[in-house]
Amino acid sequence: MPHVADSSPLIPLYVNDGLLRPEQVGSLRHSSPHEPLDDLRRRYGHDGYLFLKGLLPREDVLKAREAYFTLLAPSGVLAPGTLPVEGVFDKDKDKLDFPGMVTGSTDGNGRPRGGRFVDLALQAHEEPWYKDEFCKHPTLHSFISKFTGWGDNTLGLTRSLLRNNTPQNKAIGVHYDQIFLRYGEDTSMTAWVPMGDIALDGGGLIYLEGGHTLGRDIETSFYDLAKETGLSEEETRNAFNKNMMSGGLLADGPKEFSEAHGRKWLTTNYEAGDVVLHTPYTIHASTINKDPNNVIRLGTDLRFVDSSRPYDRRWSNVYTFGDGV
Numbered sequence: 001m002p003h004v005a006d007s008s009p010l011i012p013l014y015v016n017d018g019l020l021r022p023e024q025v026g027s028l029r030h031s032s033p034h035e036p037l038d039d040l041r042r043r044y045g046h047d048g049y050l051f052l053k054g055l056l057p058r059e060d061v062l063k064a065r066e067a068y069f070t071l072l073a074p075s076g077v078l079a080p081g082t083l084p085v086e087g088v089f090d091k092d093k094d095k096l097d098f099p100g101m102v103t104g105s106t107d108g109n110g111r112p113r114g115g116r117f118v119d120l121a122l123q124a125h126e127e128p129w130y131k132d133e134f135c136k137h138p139t140l141h142s143f144i145s146k147f148t149g150w151g152d153n154t155l156g157l158t159r160s161l162l163r164n165n166t167p168q169n170k171a172i173g174v175h176y177d178q179i180f181l182r183y184g185e186d187t188s189m190t191a192w193v194p195m196g197d198i199a200l201d202g203g204g205l206i207y208l209e210g211g212h213t214l215g216r217d218i219e220t221s222f223y224d225l226a227k228e229t230g231l232s233e234e235e236t237r238n239a240f241n242k243n244m245m246s247g248g249l250l251a252d253g254p255k256e257f258s259e260a261h262g263r264k265w266l267t268t269n270y271e272a273g274d275v276v277l278h279t280p281y282t283i284h285a286s287t288i289n290k291d292p293n294n295v296i297r298l299g300t301d302l303r304f305v306d307s308s309r310p311y312d313r314r315w316s317n318v319y320t321f322g323d324g325v
């Protein structure tokens with residue numbers, strides 16, 4: 001039987017629009033990659049996500065975390081006397097000089113404000129240890145190919161975003177991924193991969209309870225609205241069309257969104273090696289990183305598709321600022 005945590009997290013969780021009330025928070029259901037695939041598929045279909053404990057070897061994830069912060073260290077982001085793999089933010093620095101890669105906190109060209117830190121954070125996406133090794137981890141690839149039944153057609157899309165949430169900075173708002181993948185079918189799968197341990201209040205992802213069915217309904221209403229307001233097919237597919245919020249998000253604030261829909265946000269602490277798979281309609285956001293030890297939250301979202309089906313080819317290049325997706 002999967003372990004189902006039965007108590008709501010008790011420590012305060014902050015999101016972009018304030019502190020979540022205890023009744024707005026629940027626990028993410030845990031699964032093991034060793035359970036029968038049919039059970040896991042059923043759970044994924046029911047919950048809209050699958051939180052796989054320890055899918056990846058911990059040391060492989062920590063190796064990538066170490067490489068990332070070794071690359072970024074010259075920017076001065078790390079606390080003196082700490083190791084790169086720890087990724088501890090130097091609390092004497094101004095957090096605004098070290099902005100995370102988060103939708104909404106960018107200049108007019110899609111670039112987050114910030115100097116060398118931002119340049120190096122972008123460069124990390126091109127590094128062989130990231131794009132050729134970590135993103136193509138055989139354990140993840142092979143699990144997804146079996147889980148989905150896509151087999152040899154399983155394709156990991158090249159475009160991905162390394163999200164480096166520095167303490168106290170803004171977090172990503174409420175969204176589902178299909179908004180950004182509309183040039184393809186709604187059959188993709190996202191693997192959200194925490195790159196390091198993340199404490200409960202350390203800025204991990206939060207999932208709206210039953211959010212995949214709500215996300216599907218919202219997408220249908222966006223399409224209906226697009227028709228009513230006379231948008232062309234091209235405009236309809238655009239995540240940033242005039243009927244959407246700027247940045248393509250459903251809302252900036254998870255707290256108000258949970259109140260409006262009467263649903264909880266589900267979360268947990270994460271450990272290096274864990275992976276969450278989610279559907280293209282699963283509604284999610286992130287908490288603000290309040291880690292008491294100033295640990296920087298690093299994670300990436302890897303998208304997988306069935307390459308025999310139409311998929312969003314705009315995701316075939318390494319991420320750059322303002323790439324329009």
Ligand SMILES: O=C(O)CCC(=O)C(=O)O
Binds near residue numbers: 177205284286300
């Ligand atoms: O890591 C984050 O804060 C956001 C990741 C995300 O939205 C995704 O996995 O689709």
Ligand SMILES: [Fe+2]
Binds near residue numbers: 175176177284301
């Ligand atoms: Fe997402």
